[in-house]
Amino acid sequence: MSSFITRRLIALIITLLAVSVLVFTLSRVSGDPRELYLGEFTTDEQWEAWGRQMGLDRPLPLQYLVWLGKAFTGDLGNSLREQRPVTTILLEKLPATLQLGVAAFVFSVVLGVLLGVLAAVKRGTMWDYLGRTFAILGQATPPFWLGIMLILLFAVQLSWLPSGRRVGLNSLILPTITLGWLAVAANLRLVRSSMLEVLDSEYIKLARAKGVSATGVVWRHAFRNALVPPLTQAGLTLASFIAGAVVTETVFAWPGMGRLAVEAVNQNDFPLLVGAVLTISFIYVAMNFLVDISYGLLDPRIRYS
Amino acid sequence: MTARTLTVEGQAPVRGKRYRRARKSWREFRRWPVIPLLLLFLFVFGAIFAPLAAPRSPTLSNLRDRNTPPVWLEGGSSTYLLGTDQQGRDVLSRVIFGARVSLIIAVVAVSLSLVAGTALGLVSGYFGGVIDEVIMRLVDLIRSLPFLLVALVFVVVFGQSFALLLGLLSVTAWTGYARQVRAEALQLRERDYVLAARIANASTFRILYRHILPGVVSTITVISTLQVGGLILAEASLSFLGAGVPPPTPAWGSMVAEGRNYLQSAWWIAMFPGMAILITVLAFNFLGDWARDQFDPRLRQL
Numbered sequence: 001m002s003s004f005i006t007r008r009l010i011a012l013i014i015t016l017l018a019v020s021v022l023v024f025t026l027s028r029v030s031g032d033p034r035e036l037y038l039g040e041f042t043t044d045e046q047w048e049a050w051g052r053q054m055g056l057d058r059p060l061p062l063q064y065l066v067w068l069g070k071a072f073t074g075d076l077g078n079s080l081r082e083q084r085p086v087t088t089i090l091l092e093k094l095p096a097t098l099q100l101g102v103a104a105f106v107f108s109v110v111l112g113v114l115l116g117v118l119a120a121v122k123r124g125t126m127w128d129y130l131g132r133t134f135a136i137l138g139q140a141t142p143p144f145w146l147g148i149m150l151i152l153l154f155a156v157q158l159s160w161l162p163s164g165r166r167v168g169l170n171s172l173i174l175p176t177i178t179l180g181w182l183a184v185a186a187n188l189r190l191v192r193s194s195m196l197e198v199l200d201s202e203y204i205k206l207a208r209a210k211g212v213s214a215t216g217v218v219w220r221h222a223f224r225n226a227l228v229p230p231l232t233q234a235g236l237t238l239a240s241f242i243a244g245a246v247v248t249e250t251v252f253a254w255p256g257m258g259r260l261a262v263e264a265v266n267q268n269d270f271p272l273l274v275g276a277v278l279t280i281s282f283i284y285v286a287m288n289f290l291v292d293i294s295y296g297l298l299d300p301r302i303r304y305s
Numbered sequence: 306m307t308a309r310t311l312t313v314e315g316q317a318p319v320r321g322k323r324y325r326r327a328r329k330s331w332r333e334f335r336r337w338p339v340i341p342l343l344l345l346f347l348f349v350f351g352a353i354f355a356p357l358a359a360p361r362s363p364t365l366s367n368l369r370d371r372n373t374p375p376v377w378l379e380g381g382s383s384t385y386l387l388g389t390d391q392q393g394r395d396v397l398s399r400v401i402f403g404a405r406v407s408l409i410i411a412v413v414a415v416s417l418s419l420v421a422g423t424a425l426g427l428v429s430g431y432f433g434g435v436i437d438e439v440i441m442r443l444v445d446l447i448r449s450l451p452f453l454l455v456a457l458v459f460v461v462v463f464g465q466s467f468a469l470l471l472g473l474l475s476v477t478a479w480t481g482y483a484r485q486v487r488a489e490a491l492q493l494r495e496r497d498y499v500l501a502a503r504i505a506n507a508s509t510f511r512i513l514y515r516h517i518l519p520g521v522v523s524t525i526t527v528i529s530t531l532q533v534g535g536l537i538l539a540e541a542s543l544s545f546l547g548a549g550v551p552p553p554t555p556a557w558g559s560m561v562a563e564g565r566n567y568l569q570s571a572w573w574i575a576m577f578p579g580m581a582i583l584i585t586v587l588a589f590n591f592l593g594d595w596a597r598d599q600f601d602p603r604l605r606q607l
Contacts, residue, residue, distance in 0.1 A: 011442070011445065014442070014446070015445070015446055015449050018446055019450065022455070023458065026458050026459065026462050027462075029462055030461070030462040030463075120314075120315055121314045121315060122312075122314075123315060123316065123317050123318075124317035124318050125312075125318060136587065136590065136591070137583075137587070139534075139590065140534060140538075140583055140586040140587040140590050141583055142538055142541050142542065142545075142558070142561075142579060142582045142583065142586075143542070144541075144542060144545045144558070144561060144562075144579075145541075145561050145575070145578075145579030145580075145582060145583070148561060148564075148565055148568065148575050148579070149575075149576065149579065151568060152568050152572050152575075152576075156568050156569050156572075195315065196315055198315075199314060199315025199316075200315065204315075214314055217314060218314055222315070240451070243451050243454075246453045246454065246457075246546070247453070247542055247545065247546065250545075250546065251565075258454075261454060261457060262457070262546055265457050265460070265461050265546075265547075265548070266547070268461075270461070273457075273458065273461060274458075276454075277454050277455070277457070277458050280451060280454055281450060281451055281454065281455070284449070284450075284451045285449050285450075288449055
């Protein structure tokens with residue numbers, strides 16, 4: 001068990017380092033960092049002075065380490081546009097992203113599991129067919145288009161719900177549906193096939209033979225064991241939700257980290273973009289790691305693969 | 306009907322004879338992915354023959370006619386079947402031309418990632434050892450990155466370009482091939498005919514190319530059809546965020562983004578390109594499912 005964790009931990013560190021190297025390289029490839037701050041009328045001496053101050057005269061690997069060290073201590077530079085520390089801005093946006101991510105996660109798990117169980121239990125009937133159709137549609141729908149259509153229907157035509165922007169609890173509904181839609185479809189399929197497998201197994205036949213009621217068989221016996229694959233998948237889904245639901249936040253003007261990254265792109269605010277991407281990537285990778293570990297805890301077969 | 310049905314949880318219900326016969330003919334028909342193939346044919350045809358298929362040019366803007374509704378709504382006209390956008394360009398033509406981008410993505414990105422992924426997967430599976438470790442670590446690394454964000458950064462650094470888009474998509478997609486092909490190669494290399502070839506002193510390349518590769522072809526086909534939909538969606542998302550094909554090339558994702566500002570007044574600008582994406586990806590997914598069921602049901606968990 002501990003070797004499993006150690007291996008995964010090493011993989012995590014390597015991945016995080018690789019991400020940081022990638023981000024750092026890209027940020028330098030796009031040009032001299034001084035160009036962000038200095039205009040046309042800087043003299044050569046000012047250019048040099050800035051260079052020394054920013055440590056640009058040192059060898060590149062050293063610059064990378066310095067940069068990484070700063071990032072570690074929470075110093076990601078200042079946003080060009082707002083002249084505030086990037087870290088502060090990111091922390092401000094974090095709650096919004098968390099809120100949306102968790103809401104979408106709960107939504108996708110609850111709905112996906114319920115529909116999946118329904119489709120499995122009522123296999124071959126209308127419910128199953130509807131469920132599978134829904135799943136297939138869900139996986140083919142472009143999320144940004146779905147969000148826009150939802151806004152069109154519920155906010156513009158019917159005026160039932162606000163179109164986002166995080167004003168009040170109502171505004172959470174549409175973004176949650178949009179973000180969770182694909183995951184509902186995926187969960188549905190997974191739960192359905194998992195349930196079908198379990199319902200076919202020996203101990204379920206025994207339970208039926210014993211006379212356990214239909215509901216009892218489904219919920220007390222089959223359900224728990226069918227949940228393992230979907231749960232681990234759900235963990236990965238949560239990671240991707242939190243790692244910046246970039247598109248959804250953009251569509252609904254949700255003030256989260258994903259949208260921050262997109263805005264940074266549009267405003268050419270490079271330090272902010274680099275900081276945001278680095279942070280979001282770290283969260284994403286770290287959460288995947290946690291899910292991996294918990295998967296290994298749940299299912300001993302994984303530990304030895 | 307209810308009297309003739311026996312239902313047990315998790316088992317398909319047992320039904321009467323007439324029902325079963327009707328279902329059987331339906332099932333025979335559904336053996337073939339008729340509708341997806343038809344849709345895809347339209348898609349490919351429309352994309353290739355866009356200049357002929359589209360009623361007018363996708364970039365021709367006629368500002369007098371901006372924001373005209375589709376023909377079946379009040380104010381619509383038969384010159385613009387699906388209406389016009391905010392610059393007076395025909396939506397239908399732009400949608401047809403937008404299929405070109407998606408088609409090129411589908412073909413080129415899949416081809417590139419197929420070649421790279423299969424090659425690396427074969428090498429990884431057949432040789433094992435350090436090479437295998439390195440390649441699989443690389444696959445894990447690429448898969449653990451949040452694609453959209455990384456793509457955004459690349460676009461900021463290198464600017465919007467078609468080549469960059471294809472490159473990004475391919476680099477992400479080849480991992481999907483590598484894993485499966487590696488698993489197949491691991492199994493295939495223990496087969497008798499491979500051992501025989503090795504005894505006969507066949508060169509490694511020959512073994513890989515002539516003995517192992519044919520064994521993974523069906524897997525590759527299935528993966529390709531399953532990947533295409535995802536790639537088209539990825540390109541659409543990038544275009545939506547402004548990181549896809551550079552303007553003025555019409556792309557479905559960027560059309561939806563443009564239409565966003567006119568939801569109240571001209572909702573058709575955003576709706577129809579999005580529907581095009583939905584239908585195309587749906588068709589590819591159906592085709593992929595069918596291919597998988599035909600050729601390699603072991604891939605069901607994908």
